[in-house]
Amino acid sequence: MSLNKNALEQPTNKLLAALPASDYQRLIPHLKLVPLSNRQVLYQTGEPITQVYFPNKAVVSIVTTMEDGSTMEIGLVSNEGMVGIPVILGDNITTTTALVQIPGTAIQIDADILRSEFNRGTALQSLLLCYVQGVYTQIVQESACNRLHQLEKRLARWLLTVSDRLESKEFPLTQEFISEILGVNSAGVSEAFSTLSQAGIIAYHCGQIKILNREALEKTSCECYQILEKEFVRLLDNKPNKRLK
Numbered sequence: 001m002s003l004n005k006n007a008l009e010q011p012t013n014k015l016l017a018a019l020p021a022s023d024y025q026r027l028i029p030h031l032k033l034v035p036l037s038n039r040q041v042l043y044q045t046g047e048p049i050t051q052v053y054f055p056n057k058a059v060v061s062i063v064t065t066m067e068d069g070s071t072m073e074i075g076l077v078s079n080e081g082m083v084g085i086p087v088i089l090g091d092n093i094t095t096t097t098a099l100v101q102i103p104g105t106a107i108q109i110d111a112d113i114l115r116s117e118f119n120r121g122t123a124l125q126s127l128l129l130c131y132v133q134g135v136y137t138q139i140v141q142e143s144a145c146n147r148l149h150q151l152e153k154r155l156a157r158w159l160l161t162v163s164d165r166l167e168s169k170e171f172p173l174t175q176e177f178i179s180e181i182l183g184v185n186s187a188g189v190s191e192a193f194s195t196l197s198q199a200g201i202i203a204y205h206c207g208q209i210k211i212l213n214r215e216a217l218e219k220t221s222c223e224c225y226q227i228l229e230k231e232f233v234r235l236l237d238n239k240p241n242k243r244l245k
Helices: 006-011 020-028 085-089 111-118 123-148 151-166 173-181 186-198 213-221 224-236
Strands: 032-036 042-045 051-054 060-065 071-077 096-101 104-110 170-172 201-205 210-213
Touching: 020 104, 020 111, 020 123, 020 173, 032 051, 032 123, 042 051, 051 060, 051 111, 060 151, 071 123, 071 151, 071 173, 085 111, 085 123, 104 111, 104 170, 111 123, 123 151, 151 170, 151 173, 151 213, 151 224, 173 186, 186 201
Parallel strands: none
Antiparallel strands: 032 104, 042 096, 051 104, 060 071, 060 096, 170 210, 201 210
């Protein structure tokens, strides 16, 4: 899939869109629009990262895996960020896996080229470092959230975040996959879904989730949702994500 003219002129990824025109124009010859398929692995634990991705309307989970095979999401990346942070931190090896959970497209760039551009010390460096700080805040906040907050509140927070990134009230996700991402058993996720469905907050059918009452979902969510959203807006100086009422 080649990068079309519209994608060149109006990148939907917020990091790329926030770059000064001169910085972005210098990147364009090295950019490629690529499809991201469901459950596609963008990089694997312990393997070199050769490509960096700036998702458009796709969602990628950064997942850690235990020795027994159990997994848990430690980060969520969509149009607000990039997949491949170790590349700009001086290494290209990671202890996590990047897994596409909602398919779409991303803008891809060779890791070595992005590292070279980052080391120029231009606006790209400043912007990506602010993003890294936002990701650090996300990991810290969600670590506390996973330890202290009820599953129903965590699920509500997670659904709100995905909805914001996709700018849609409806998206495809199975309960089985969500149980893997949240690091809980499927029975617990099923019960949380049932509670939200019976309250008329969401609808779930055949792997498709629809938010019916955004306001109620925000009230159900823990405070972590608002904390993280405000922090990303503050750091990246972007307008808040479009709210879907």
